[in-house]
Amino acid sequence: MEKAKISASQLFILMVLFELGSAMLVPLAIRAKQDAWLAILLGMLGSFVLFLVYHKLYTYYPDLLPTEYMQKILGKVMGTVLAFVYILYFMYDASRILRDFGEMLLTSAYPDTPLFIANALLMLVIIYTIRQGIEVIARAGELLFIFMYTLAVAGFILIVCSGLIDVTHLKPILEEGLLPILKVVFTQTLYFPFTEVIVFTMLLPYLNNPKKAKVTMLCATGLSGINLAITMLINISVLGVNLTARSQFPLLSTVQSIQVADFLERLDVFFMLAMVIGIFFKVSVLFYAVVIGTANLFKIKSPSRLSYPLGIVILFLSITIASNVQEHLHEGIKVAPFVHIPLFTIIPPFLLLIAFLKNRRKHRGNTLS
Template identity: 80%
Template sequence: MEKAKISAIQLFVLMVLFELGSALLVPLAIDAKQDAWLAILIGMLVSFVLLLVYHKLYWYYPDLLPTEYMQKILGKAAGTLLAFIYLFYFMYDASRVLRDFGEMLLTFAYPETPLFIANALLMLVIIYTVRKGVEVIARSGELLFMLMFLLSVVGFILIVVSGLIDFTNLQPVLEEGLAPVLKVVFTQTLYFPFTEAIVITMILPYLNNPKKAKLTMICATGLSGINLILTMLINISVLGVDLTARSQFPLLSTVQSIQVADFLERLDVFFMLGLVIGIFLKISILFYAAVIGTASLFKIQSPSTLSYPLGLIVLFMSMSIARNFQEHIHEGMKLVMYVLHIPLLVVIPLLLLFVAFLKNRKKTKG
């Protein structure tokens, strides 16, 4: 670990921007149709339970990275293997978000630019940021957080003033009952984006006041959940369920619809800036976790030396994970949920907590 400390406010900002990140781009929970907002709400509430699991593991080992306490809980061999799997997951997740960024940029702004160039330029900035350490990432988050939420408030006001919102698009509520909504919760929204925040456990040991960790994590998830609910309510009320489902990037389609007084229009470029901020911070956190975890696992004294080789791996992985954007989305929404998210975000943390509880109870008795 590097010698650095971050405040609870900085952790809160990083976690909010991380969870908003690429979740603002896609038609989140649209399989629940007009009840997408409800699927996001329930997913957020259920995720609190898993966040408490992550926090309890941190409480048992407050000075250790997860890659380190996995070895203490499961033993050297099994713990090292599991830590390696999580590091691969962080890099894979970073490559998926990087692909989201490149596809968005090419679709709306630079259609003639090769995808590799767009991804490489952002990855270079992220490598530079990560080399500077977690304190620089946290301070960058504080600055960009204010800009992103300013853009969000302005965008909401302009959409309301434009008279685009039609609340009849949100009706009827629970048309097909609660079962389809719960299916979306336990196959999508619980994992993306809320419990993806397991990566934040790689940053928790840097918190200068460990007692504030639990409240900070819960509040950050609550705020990001509310923002995602409002975003999907606006998208569906403006575009309708069918158009939201068909759109690659429904939020940008909604913003493109803004027209005030016959002159204030085509504002999607400004709001792309807000989306780029969220994506930049999300990839930075995932990539930093991969770098610091790899350095810890292989006992490398200078983690920054790993930034370039691991950055190249993430870049080339973002190009090779799918042949086109449709395949990329299908892989993320269907395959990844079952192969990676359920085991790594739910099953294994619960198992780790159970074993850690048994070990610490024995120590307490002793």
């Protein structure tokens, strides 16, 4: 670990930017149709339970990275294997988000630019940022968080002023009952984007006030969930369920619909800026976790040395992960849950149970002695 500290407010900002990241880009929970917003909020509430598990593990080992305490809990061999699996997942997730960025840029602005060039440009900036350390990432987050929210508020006001919102698109609520919504929650919104923040367990040891970790995580996820629910409410009320489902980037379509006083229109650039900021921080946090996790696992004294080789691996993985955008989206919807369920909902409670039993045995041994 580098000798660095971040504040609770910086952690809060990084978590919000991370969770909004690519989730605002896609038609999140659209399989719940006009109740997509409800599926997002239920996924957010469900993730709170898992956050308490992640936080409890952190309280047992506040000064250790997960790559270290997994070895303490499961033993050297099993712990190392599991830690390596999580590092591979963070690398895979970073490459998927980078691919989302490239596809968005090519679809909406630069159709003749090769995907590799678009991804490589962002990856170079991320590598440079990672080499500066977690404090620089956190300070950049503070600066761009205000800018991103200014864009979001301005966009919301312009959509309302354009008279685009039609609330009849949101009716009827719970048309097919609660079961289809719960299905979407347990196959998508619980994991993407909320419990993806398991990556922040790699950053919690840097927190300068560990007591604020739990409140910060829950508040950041609460704000992100509300923002994503509002985004889907606006997308569906402007575009309708069918168009939102068919649209590759529904928020872009919504922003393109803005027209105020016959002169204020074509505001795609604001959408692009907000998305680039969100995706930059999401990939940066995942990549930082990969770098420090790998350095910790293989006892490399200078983690920054790993940024270039691992960055190149993520870049090439983002290109080769799917042959086209349809395959990329299909993989995200159909394959991802089989990875997310064990890594987010099964393994952490299992680790917590073993840590609890070991801690109780140790405490009992100290009492008897």
